[in-house]
Amino acid sequence: MQDTILDIKSLDMDARGVGHLANEDGSPGKVIFVEGALPGEKVSFHTFKKKKNWEAARMTVLHKPSSMRVEPKCPHFDNCGGCSMQHLEPSAQVAMKQRVLEDNLWHIGKVKPGNVMRPMYGPTWGYRYRARLSVRHVAKKDTVLVGFHEKRSAFVADMSDCKILPPHVAAMLLPLRALVGALSIFDQMPQIEIAVGEETTAMVLRIMAPLTGADETVLKSFADQWNIQWWLQTKGPETAAPFYPLGKELYYTLPEFGVKMPFKPVDFTQVNHHINRVLVGKALNLLEVQPSDRVADLFCGLGNFTLPLATQAREVVGIEGSTTLTERALSNARANGLSEKTSFSTRNLFEVTAEDLVELGKFDRMLIDPPRDGAMALVQALAALRLSHPEMLPKRIVYVSCSPSTLARDAGILTHEAGYQLSKAGVVNMFPHTSHVESMAVFDLV
Numbered sequence: 001m002q003d004t005i006l007d008i009k010s011l012d013m014d015a016r017g018v019g020h021l022a023n024e025d026g027s028p029g030k031v032i033f034v035e036g037a038l039p040g041e042k043v044s045f046h047t048f049k050k051k052k053n054w055e056a057a058r059m060t061v062l063h064k065p066s067s068m069r070v071e072p073k074c075p076h077f078d079n080c081g082g083c084s085m086q087h088l089e090p091s092a093q094v095a096m097k098q099r100v101l102e103d104n105l106w107h108i109g110k111v112k113p114g115n116v117m118r119p120m121y122g123p124t125w126g127y128r129y130r131a132r133l134s135v136r137h138v139a140k141k142d143t144v145l146v147g148f149h150e151k152r153s154a155f156v157a158d159m160s161d162c163k164i165l166p167p168h169v170a171a172m173l174l175p176l177r178a179l180v181g182a183l184s185i186f187d188q189m190p191q192i193e194i195a196v197g198e199e200t201t202a203m204v205l206r207i208m209a210p211l212t213g214a215d216e217t218v219l220k221s222f223a224d225q226w227n228i229q230w231w232l233q234t235k236g237p238e239t240a241a242p243f244y245p246l247g248k249e250l251y252y253t254l255p256e257f258g259v260k261m262p263f264k265p266v267d268f269t270q271v272n273h274h275i276n277r278v279l280v281g282k283a284l285n286l287l288e289v290q291p292s293d294r295v296a297d298l299f300c301g302l303g304n305f306t307l308p309l310a311t312q313a314r315e316v317v318g319i320e321g322s323t324t325l326t327e328r329a330l331s332n333a334r335a336n337g338l339s340e341k342t343s344f345s346t347r348n349l350f351e352v353t354a355e356d357l358v359e360l361g362k363f364d365r366m367l368i369d370p371p372r373d374g375a376m377a378l379v380q381a382l383a384a385l386r387l388s389h390p391e392m393l394p395k396r397i398v399y400v401s402c403s404p405s406t407l408a409r410d411a412g413i414l415t416h417e418a419g420y421q422l423s424k425a426g427v428v429n430m431f432p433h434t435s436h437v438e439s440m441a442v443f444d445l446v
């Protein structure tokens with residue numbers, strides 16, 4: 001039987017090429033999502049999932065390549081689920097993310113930005129300073145795997161190198177396998193969480209059984225050899241504690257603001273400190289904080305934006321759902337001599353109301369950096385505030401988002417119900433080669 005050759009027209013959110021089979025009358029028919037295919041290409045494919053209106057497939061033959069196609073840098077790209085776009089030229093990846101953002105804003109929020117900002121760039125490789133690696137003992141092969149999951153699978157990829165981890169961490173992937181294999185609890189340690197600081201790299205070993213004295217010796221000699229700090233985690237993240245060597249401090253800096261941020265390896269921190277500097281600098285630049293301003297930093301984490309904001313504003317109020325993080329933010333503010341201008345509180349912002357906002361007092365400007373779920377309750381509270389206390393609305397909001405669809409939903413509420421206009425929006429290339437889209441939007445009160 002002759003192969004069907006498909007024209008790929010676009011890329012979906014998971015970086016799969018999208019094409020349509022032709023109906024008998026020539027009109028576009030069933031949608032085919034083809035892994036590995038790019039817009040403008042002609043491909044043959046093998047379907048591995050068939051539904052009534054669509055099929056998921058893998059590219060088998062590339063008949064006509066796109067001019068944007070590049071050779072993936074990583075030898076594990078076909079198998080490892082950590083990256084989905086290494087076959088697409090990096091600037092085309094960003095252009096595609098920009099389109100995803102604009103499409104979402106329009107289709108979900110029914111809003112167009114007044115100005116599309118130039119993408120914000122960081123390093124393309126070696127950028128992932130935080131990672132959770134899975135550990136599996138494969139009894140059949142009597143081997144240990146340490147790595148990300150395979151594409152579409154719960155299996156751990158057999159990776160000996162990684163181009164998005166910092167080189168010194170990638171170099172430890174094979175030694176880590178040998179290390180785990182040498183421990184008595186090799187089959188009771190499901191993950192290793194990595195956090196890279198400016199002076200030290202921490203590795204948090206999740207252990208389900210106690211270590212023996214011999215295990216401890218093996219871990220200590222690995223830490224000495226690779227210059228890392230071990231942490232042990234026996235249950236939830238709050239049980240993570242430094243093990244060896246003690247006395248090392250994990251931190252990153254924001255030199256433009258003279259700020260140093262100590263953190264724990266299980267705390268939320270932005271994935272890369274270089275692009276984080278770009279992100280914080282740009283957000284503050286867009287907020288245009290004045291020395292007399294009172295500013296809110298909502299979903300403030302450990303104070304990543306709060307402390308730089310405090311170097312410019314009269315007062316900054318950081319609000320965050322995790323007590324561990326607000327406590328960290330408080331101690332970071334003290335350590336940076338900014339505690340007089342900052343205050344922090346723990347609050348569930350998914351339930352915030354207009355009354356809560358009235359109680360918090362007027363803010364001149366607001367920074368919002370929510371998790372993937374977005375900030376629906378908050379923007380609804382702002383919409384309600386417009387009706388009850390319009391004088392209390394902040395005149396400018398900068399919204400940092402890791403999900404274009406929830407940003408678009410919230411942008412719709414802010415523009416259609418709360419009296420704001422979407423002045424600017426753009427993408428931040430925070431996660432090159434993956435389909436994650438990080439973006440930033442500026443709303444002005446009209």
Ligand SMILES: C[S@@+](CC[C@H](N)C(=O)[O-])C[C@H]1O[C@@H](n2cnc3c(N)ncnc32)[C@H](O)[C@@H]1O
Pocket residue numbers: 268269270299300301302303304305319320321322325347348349350369370371402
């Ligand atoms: C994308 S992070 C941003 C953190 C911080 N702005 C930064 O740059 O490091 C989102 C933050 O929202 C917090 N969070 C998640 N759900 C929350 C909720 N329901 N209420 C308040 N904060 C929440 C998380 O703990 C996390 O610190």
Ligand code: SF4
Pocket residue numbers: 074075076077080081082083148159161162163164165
């Ligand atoms: S996550 Fe690392 S190992 Fe996996 S494909 Fe990306 S660069 Fe390669």
